[in-house]
Amino acid sequence: MARPPGLSVRVKLTLSYAGFLMIAGVLLLAASWVYLMRDAPLRTLVPDFSNLPLALNPRNRGPAVFGPVAAAMLLFLLVFGLVGGWILAGRMLSPLTRITDATRKAATGSLSHRIELEGRNDEFRELADAFDRMLQRLEAHVAEQRRFAANASHELRTPLAVSQILLDVARADPDHDTDRLVERLHAVNLRAIDLTEALILFSRADQRSFARERVDLSLLAEEAAETLLPLAEERGRTIETSGDAAAAVGSHPLLLQLTTNLVHNAIVHNLPDDGTVWITTGAHDGAVTLTVENTGAPLSPRQVSTLTEPFQRGVDRVRGDHEGTGLGLAIVTSIAQAHDGTLTLTPRDTGGLRVTLRLPAAPSHVMGKSK
DSSP: OOOOOOHHHHHHHHHHHHHHEEEEEEHHHHHHHHTTTTOOGGGSOOOOOSSHHHHHHHGSSHHHHHHHHHHHOOOOOHHHHHHHHHHHHHHHHHHHHHHHHHHHHHHTTOOOOOOOOOOOOHHHHHHHHHHHHHHHHHHHHHHHHHHHHHHHHHHHHHHHHHHHHHHHHHHOOSSSSSHHHHHHHHHHHHHHHHHHHHHHHHHHHTTOSSSEEEHHHHHHHHHHHHHTHHHHHHHHHEEEEEEOOOEEEOOHHOOOOOOOHHHHHHHHHOOOSEEEEEEEEETTEEEEEEEEEEEOOOOOOHHHHTTTTTOOOOOTTOOOOTTTOSSHHEEEEEEHTTTTOOEEEOOOOTTTTTEEEEEEBBTTTTOOOOO
């Protein structure tokens, strides 16, 4: 927005300080004059220049002497107010100058700079600290996005490279089995589609632009368990659901996707035989929880801490059928954050993983469908 040039804040503050000091000086001198001349007759307040000898009378010399002295004092106060106000305004606005410089550096893409304003807490320091925290979050977010973009590019390049290799082999060998080639290309293409859809879902979940309604996590758990039951039976896994109603406010499709990802992850990354998945829900202390546990290989806390990163897999989480896109827990984390919730991953003592989703409970006055 184009704006006409104006006075700087420092000049405005300087003139304000000087003006206030002048008004205070005038009032002080006026009060002093009234106090000193309180016992004098009214005629002595105005000098009589027609009778010079009388004007030399001490009682009639007050206005003549007091006027120049008052003018000199006001002139001194004006100069003192301008100089002192300029210095004082500069000291007062120095934190704002540092904040402005940091803002300009951030606008050029330099997010590593911090203001780190010293001194005791006040309004400027609160602003500087809030700006530092914002820069820290922005820097972390940009770094995460760059890392995610690099990983996504690598993951998307893999199926394309595999397709190219398969086509090159088929071109070089005219007697190649066409049906097998089509089948393998179909599988590679499906993986590329699944990965693309996961990337779209990941970006949408982070935008928080979705309709909110009352959603019962216990019903979502039952729906996800029913949907993935064929996969669990195929792999010899058992799914057990339990718990109480847990009503939250959010997007039913996103929360269902979250629950499905957790259950799918628990089924796929489990014991080779006779694995179990436990799904429990509950409500307490103004929050609702959804917990998904599974048997599986032992995991260390360090390994668990990396599982929510995009395209990260833990021990024995190798590629195979139904292995997913590597975005399952990353999508879950993004959906949880979009619903002002938290996701906690804990390794089980006997092996496997425990994932707990905690969301704010739906207020009693919130009505709507509880799907």
